[in-house]
Amino acid sequence: ETGVTQTPRHLVMxxxxxxxxxxEQHLGHNAMYWYKQSAKKPLExxxxxxxxxRVENNSVPSRFSPECPNSSHLxxxxxxxxxxxxxxxxxxxxxxxxxxxxxxxxxxxxxx
Amino acid sequence: GQQLNQSPQSMFxxxxxxxxxxxxxxxxxxTWLWYKQDPGxxxxxxIALYKAGELTSNGRLTAxxxxxxxxxxxxxxxxxxxxxxxxxxxxxxxxxxxQFGAGTQVVVTP
Numbered sequence: 001e002t003g004v005t006q007t008p009r010h011l012v013m014x015x016x017x018x019x020x021x022x023x024e025q026h027l028g029h030n031a032m033y034w035y036k037q038s039a040k041k042p043l044e045x046x047x048x049x050x051x052x053x054r055v056e057n058n059s060v061p062s063r064f065s066p067e068c069p070n071s072s073h074l075x076x077x078x079x080x081x082x083x084x085x086x087x088x089x090x091x092x093x094x095x096x097x098x099x100x101x102x103x104x105x106x107x108x109x110x111x112x
Numbered sequence: 113g114q115q116l117n118q119s120p121q122s123m124f125x126x127x128x129x130x131x132x133x134x135x136x137x138x139x140x141x142x143t144w145l146w147y148k149q150d151p152g153x154x155x156x157x158x159i160a161l162y163k164a165g166e167l168t169s170n171g172r173l174t175a176x177x178x179x180x181x182x183x184x185x186x187x188x189x190x191x192x193x194x195x196x197x198x199x200x201x202x203x204x205x206x207x208x209x210x211q212f213g214a215g216t217q218v219v220v221t222p
Contacts, residue, residue: 004154042116043155043200043212056209090154100145101210103154 003027004104006091012110013081021076021107023091029102030095032074034066037088037106049074081111118201118213125191126221133216134185135201144177144184145202145210155200159186191220 004025013019025032034046048056049068063085065077074091088108092101118135125131135144143162147155159170161177161184168175174187184203188195198217204210 006154040121040214042214043202045210092154100157100160102157103147105152105154 004091004093004102006089006104006107008107009105010108010110012112013078014112015081015083017081018077018079020078021089021091021109023074023076023104025072025074025091025093025102025104027093027102028095029093029099030071031093032068032071033092033094033101034074034076035090035092035103037090043090047076078109081109083111085109086111116201116203116211116213118216120216121214122217122219124219124221127191127193129191131188131191131195131218132185133199133201134183135203135213136183137203137211138182140181141203141211142181142205143203144175145204146173146175146184146186147200147202149198149200149215151197158199188218191218193220193222196220 007022031050033048036044036046045058046060047066052068063080067075086109088106090106091104094101116135116137145160146158148158149155158173159168159175164177164181165179166177172189176185178184198215200215201213202210
């Protein structure tokens, strides 16, 4: 596989569930990102990891918890979400020396 | 905070027509990027611009980095049906702090 792979592609969860989103990049990049995409709104940066250290937490509620065990993998752990958290969650990676972001195809999350 | 205004929000064009969209910012950027997103997929990079005044082409696509460093435009020439999608601009000064526009939805009719 090449590029940035996200699983699952679709997820429906209740407000009391706990689930995790997974992202894997095969590009040899050393920075990874989580973005939230809602309809007709700009992409919202959630978290940035560089060399496995979190360097940005963009005022995201604690019900979203990221984890970056190594430079190729990124997780987003979800618990007690709200219906307004329903959105497309995009993972991206880059070389932090100044290369553009490469995005995965996203996880479409629906909170019921 | 920084605001990126992308326009138009949507456009309906006939196959063969040229398309133009732009982004303006209240702040100066060192980089402008243009992405395209197809339904059910993530954004794919089209063109990256790193220098004020830079004009770069990628096939039928041409993008320019405005000389004020506060704007950029994307042109698509001779549109074809596969040009359908949402086009996003992004500006920034570091990769962790890119600002994205809200997107331009392009619909191409035969």
